Amino acid sequence: MNDRSANRAARSHLAELRQLIEHYNHLYYDQDAPVISDYEYDMLQRELAELERQHPEWADAQSPTHSVGGKAARGFIKVRHQVPMQSLTDYFSEAELCDYLQTARKLARDNGASEPVQFVVEQKIDGLSVSLEYADGVLKRASTRGDGLIGEDVTVNIQRLESIPQRLPQAVPYLEVRGEIYMTEADFMALNQQQDQAGQKHFANPRNAAAGSLRQLDPEVTGRRRLGLFIFNIQQLQGKAFTTHHQELDWLRELGLPVIPAEAGIPYHSDAEVLAAIKQIGERRGLLPYGIDGAVVKVDQLRLRDLMGETSKAPRWAAAYKYPPEIKTTRLLKIEVQVGRTGKLTPLAVLEPVLLAGSLISRATLHNEDYIREKDIREGDLVRIVKAGDVIPAVTGIAEGQRPSLRPAFEMPRRCPACGAPVIREVGEAASYCTGSDCPAQLESRLNHFVARDCMDISGLGSGLIKRLMAMGLLNSIADLYRLKLHRSALLQQKGLKDRSVDKLLAAIEQSKTRPLANFIASLGIRHIGLQAAKTLAGQLHSLARIQAADLDQLRSLPDFGDISARSLHSFMKAEVNQKMLDELTELGVRPPEELSPEERATDTPWSGKTIVLTGSFPTLSRSQAGQRLSACGAQVTGTVSSKTDLLIYGDKAGSKFNKALELKIPLQTALDFEQQMNEWVREQEEQAES
Ligand SMILES: [Zn+2]
Incomplete structure (x- = not known):
């Protein structure tokens, strides 16, 4: 290899390393879904740093060697939990729970326990699970549960909460407790009122409010929010030993820690006692100032817990009981x-x-x-x-x-x-209908449906904006959506719409013109014709023209089509007002591509017969355009990665599908490579056709 080609190879290796590290950063920081070990990650970082040191001429301020530290400091540092913070198996009826109690007793016996199993029952607080670590009696670290194995360091935020002691009156070398951060219903209501006054968004429920308040980058904000904590377990303890869970919690109470309230009469032995305690909590749940999402049953004796162990997901010594709807x-x-x-x-x-x-x-x-x-x-x-x-x-x-x-x-x-x-109101029907053909309420609902994700997928056009555009007279029909580009300046006057978001919105509208036929049919909001039925229509009849022309018998014979859906579609397509609308949309350039039948698909392309999944954003094509090209080339494009997937093509911001493909060792291709390959292949075909 001469110097120049060695240089070129080094340069492309550097680019690859930067891209890889950015990808892993994204998975780790934004998706909370790391796919490589910390060690492997460090090795990549080191290799990149070394390469950049050898080639200062390729320095780039955007390189992950510069930005990672900054990003981690701005976000939260990851914490690997020494004791996994597992979730519990849910039970929904008393009978199921009694089965669990029986199984637990048998499991203890089978593992050599001779003493009877004791249980405790506790409220299951509806909040955010955290771990607190005290070293020599001083709060050293607080972290969120995260995925149970890796959470986020929220020490500085937790330190702002008055309800949590920073220093314990009695020091042990090491103590890790697990608890639930919550917000009372009254504080939640008050917070939403404040959010209103500040023009900020509402929290959906106290749990979201608690999570959002704790994970504040500015710990002062956390301090102003009124958060409570209930500790419900000791994860690790050095310098002291107990034989039961309830003794441990009593000790934590003595230390002044906020501990989950103890139910009367613990520990319990019989099923009846356990069920009575669960019933008690259930009857009180509407009166509690905070929300609970069930009750927890735990084995009290710590020795038995060790004997019983855990599955990869949940401990065998505890279970959750879920109450019927409130x-x-x-x-x-x-x-x-x-x-x-x-x-x-x-x-x-x-x-x-x-x-x-x-x-x-x-x-x-x-x-x-x-x-x-x-x-x-x-x-x-x-x-x-x-x-x-x-x-x-x-x-x-x-x-x-x-x-x-x-x-x-x-x-x-x-x-x-x-x-x-x-x-x-038709005879025999419970529902009443508006008969107006120009009903603004119907149009508004139809527009909201038309732009939805399963339909034309026009993001950036929310229900609020649709309302405002209708009020301004810019949207008097579905077709008017495709005329919005003529009203750019009017759009820019809308509150919250900047140049960039208007461009994005108009681009999304343009892109929707080539949405797959099934999504287009679904977007029309025809009664009884949802996405599934639309897929059948597209798959069997292949084009809008053929769907419009189909007669009743033809429609009735389609798989999963009954008389009702056939009639509904037929009368929609025959109605003059709808024919006009479809013609208008076609004139404006809305042309859902024809779906090819398996016989019509190409069989001699690099993609023929392959099952391919697409994820992330592509350099020049939209994902649906890429999908259409692949279908035309004989590939089957599906939405989920499975062992049957032959190839995953991934663009920027690839997420869970990418991880799944890695896990299943599915071959991968970048979107950039794919587009190049596709372009080259098309060029070759054209050259062959010419010669
Ligand atoms: Zn009406």
Whole structure:
């Protein structure tokens, strides 16, 4: 190798090292998902530093050798937990929990325990898990749980909290405790009010508020937030020994540490005692000033815990019990009627805000007119609301013993509250519909649906901006979206929209013109035609023209298509107003690419027959454009990395898919390489065609 080519090789190695280290930094700092060991990472850093030392002419202020330290200092330093901070297995019924207790007893016996197993029951605080380490009685380090193995150092923030002693009255060489940082419901409400006044965003629930308050880069901010702590376990202890968990907690209380409240009568032996304690906590949970998300059952004897051990995820000596959905009572202030994108009118309860299952609820669904009448729910009533998991909160009825208010019974308006058009309710249907063809409420819902991620994926166009653009008269139809570029100056006058975000928004709108056919069909918001049905249509009929032309029989014969969806699609496509809209969109350049059937796909390209996943952002193509090109070349482009994946093509900001591919040892290609390969291949094809 001559000097020049050696130099070139060194230079490209340097570029590669910088890129690699930046990639690992991103995974480590931004995604909390390190994929290489600290040692390997240090080796890469050292190699890069050495190369930069040999070639000062290639110095770059942006090099990770300069920026990593700064970044770590600005963020939080990572802490590897000596004792993993594991999570618990959840149980949802008393029967399941009794099974667990039986299993725990058997496990202890099988491992040589002769004494009966004792249990304790504790509240499971809904907060943020932290570890505190005291050396010789002085708080040395506090860290968040993170992923259980690696957390973040939040010592300076924790030091600002009055509730946590910095120095213990009785020093032991080393003590690590685990606890939960929380915010009371009252402090959460007050904080959100302050956020309002400061024009800042609301926290969704006390847990988010606690986490956000603790992970402040400015510890003074943490100090001003009112955070509490409940310690619930000793992770490590030197210089002292106990035989049971409850003795340990008693000792921590003596030291003045904030410890989780002890339930009466611990430790317990029988199932009945454990269940009674869980029931007690459940009955009190609505009265506690802080939120809990269950109860924890733990084996009390430390020796038995050691015997029972743990799985890779959870200890075998503890379990969590989850209570059934919480029901709360609040005042129904008003019944509003919302108009959906298909014109459907939905009654919505406007409530006096109340914390339910950890979230502040001020609206809940009332389903439909019949539901409200059956339960005789009226404005001004005290009502019961329930929320299960991620489900929308619902009003289940009026609170027991409450006399219905004297307000008149609810009636669905005869005319649409948004456009004044007559409202109809078809025989046999529970829902009422607005019949207006120019209903602004319908248009607004349709626009919100059209731009959504599964649909045209126009990011930067939130519901607030859609409302404002409609009010300005810039959005009177879906097609108007593609005319927004003519109103750049009007967009720039919008609050919060800068040059760059307007450019990004307009680019996203342009890019949506070539969204895959299935997403385009889904974006039209046709009743009964969601993304899955749209995929079937695109996969079977391949083009918008063919979908528009399909007759009822043809549609009914599609896989998973019944009479209802076939009719719904058919009547949508036959309606003149919709045909006009589709024509208008086509004229404006919205051309979802035709989907090729397997027979039509190319079989002799470098990508034919391969299953390929794309992730991150690509240099020049959008990810969907890259996907379309690959499909046209006979590849099957899928969304998830599995052992069946042949190749992962990754661009900037690649995340979990990249890690998964590394883990499964799937071949990788950078987006840049892919685009070059694709361009070269296209050029070759053209040359061959010419010669
Ligand atoms: Zn209307």
